[in-house]
Amino acid sequence: MPGLLINNIVRFILLILMQVLVFNHLNLGGYLNPSVYVLFILLLPNDIKPSLLLIVGFFTGLSVDFFTNTPGLHAAATVLLAFFRPGIIRLFFGNLEFGPGESPGLNKLGVTGFFRYALVLIFIHHLALFLLESLSLNHILFTLFRTLLSTVLSCLVVLILVLLTTARKKR
Amino acid sequence: MRNLFLFLWRNQFFTLFIILEIISLLLLSNSFSYHRSLRYNTVSDFTGSVFSKYTNVTRYFYLQKENEDLVAENARLRSLIPPVAEGLDSLLYYPDSLYGYIPATVVSNTVTKPNNLIMVNRGYKDGVEKEMGVISSSGLVGIVIGVSEHYSVIMSMLHQNIRISGRIKKNDQLINVVWDQTDYRLGTISDIPSHIQLQAGDSIVTSGNSLIFPKDLLIGVVESHDKESGGLLSKALLRFSTDFNSLRHVYLIKSFMAVEQKSLLSQIHE
Numbered sequence A: 001m002p003g004l005l006i007n008n009i010v011r012f013i014l015l016i017l018m019q020v021l022v023f024n025h026l027n028l029g030g031y032l033n034p035s036v037y038v039l040f041i042l043l044l045p046n047d048i049k050p051s052l053l054l055i056v057g058f059f060t061g062l063s064v065d066f067f068t069n070t071p072g073l074h075a076a077a078t079v080l081l082a083f084f085r086p087g088i089i090r091l092f093f094g095n096l097e098f099g100p101g102e103s104p105g106l107n108k109l110g111v112t113g114f115f116r117y118a119l120v121l122i123f124i125h126h127l128a129l130f131l132l133e134s135l136s137l138n139h140i141l142f143t144l145f146r147t148l149l150s151t152v153l154s155c156l157v158v159l160i161l162v163l164l165t166t167a168r169k170k171r
Numbered sequence B: 001m002r003n004l005f006l007f008l009w010r011n012q013f014f015t016l017f018i019i020l021e022i023i024s025l026l027l028l029s030n031s032f033s034y035h036r037s038l039r040y041n042t043v044s045d046f047t048g049s050v051f052s053k054y055t056n057v058t059r060y061f062y063l064q065k066e067n068e069d070l071v072a073e074n075a076r077l078r079s080l081i082p083p084v085a086e087g088l089d090s091l092l093y094y095p096d097s098l099y100g101y102i103p104a105t106v107v108s109n110t111v112t113k114p115n116n117l118i119m120v121n122r123g124y125k126d127g128v129e130k131e132m133g134v135i136s137s138s139g140l141v142g143i144v145i146g147v148s149e150h151y152s153v154i155m156s157m158l159h160q161n162i163r164i165s166g167r168i169k170k171n172d173q174l175i176n177v178v179w180d181q182t183d184y185r186l187g188t189i190s191d192i193p194s195h196i197q198l199q200a201g202d203s204i205v206t207s208g209n210s211l212i213f214p215k216d217l218l219i220g221v222v223e224s225h226d227k228e229s230g231g232l233l234s235k236a237l238l239r240f241s242t243d244f245n246s247l248r249h250v251y252l253i254k255s256f257m258a259v260e261q262k263s264l265l266s267q268i269h270e
Helices: A002-025 A038-042 A050-068 A073-093 A106-134 A140-170 B002-010 B012-031 B034-040 B045-080 B258-269
Strands: B099-109 B117-120 B133-135 B140-147 B152-156 B164-168 B174-178 B186-193 B203-206 B218-224 B233-240 B249-255
Touching: A002 A038, A002 A050, A002 B045, A038 A050, A038 A073, A038 A106, A038 A140, A050 A073, A050 B012, A050 B045, A073 A106, A073 B012, A106 A140, B002 B012, B012 B034, B034 B140, B045 B099, B045 B117, B045 B249, B117 B140, B117 B249, B140 B218, B186 B218
Parallel strands: none
Antiparallel strands: B099 B117, B099 B249, B117 B152, B133 B140, B133 B249, B140 B152, B164 B174, B164 B203, B174 B186, B186 B233, B203 B218, B218 B233
16 A cells, blocks of 8 residues: 555656646647646546545646646646546446556556546546636637647547556566 | 535535635636736745756757857847947946846746746846846847746736737837737737728837836837727737747846836825
């Protein structure tokens, strides 16, 4: 169990650093800004207490906000993602048995399963993020367009990261 | 009442979700207007130092371009100095000047968000204060909204709460410059009087009416002006003279007269 905790802390630090130092400075095509730190929430153990999941989500978002000077923005979106996570897992993978401390990762869900899981949750997160960020419905089509493209991009990056790290563990 | 608490306790997941979202939105509401962000912005030296370590590594890739920009700026400044003052290096600080300039390096910057902020490596230790204007060698950049010991945060022109008082250079008409959150190269000129027809390429400069910027600093040039609306004031597109995406060095402008001007204004408003 302490191994699990350390694992998650290391993952948290690495993902936050990657987000604020690399991905926040990446703007592909001018307007695409992948959020990969949500992978931390996606990979938390399945048997984590729901309330704890929300609180962890809140502070994860707040850590990113701390660096981007947008207090509350990422926190709101990440809490929303954490709120939907248990429901989505039940909906998509209701018949899967999770062991203690086992996370809904690549090994458990398979590549397509994990992609589906990540896609839906990241879409929810990005939609909240971009709507709150623009704070207006003036550019609603533009915001939706950004949301869709960024969701696809974030999912791909998340999938690549997961594929790389899972392969290393197997070896 | 007891039933309510019982209900909330049974649905603690949902209750906690609502509470956390409300906290987040309350925090976020501090960025809803220029004045709120001015009051509540908290900058920390910790994030600043993380970004400057990172920038120290990446800046080497841009040295070539940085040098070219500085040479170009030197040339421009030299051309401004009257021949008599040739060799006078400290011109930027000579005592009669109304404004002082603090050079700073950008440590973090975005251009793609609906509200963009820039962080630079100068803080209150270097004399930076909130509401100081910021320019680059090519034009206007933004306004300081948060200061820590060694770092400060600038609300870039690419922010929905910013509104710069400007002037059309050829006929001195007052206008405002805002940003419509889409393209980081283009701003919007609003409040153009209806009898004015702008040509592409007309220069837009600062008006000098605000206490923040000196007058006649270049903001950008007119990109296009379509006067179809029948209203009294029309809008036009503006191409910023500053390339926000490649911003490395900026100057923070300290107005020596701002305190006096502000106290004068507050006397009138009383």
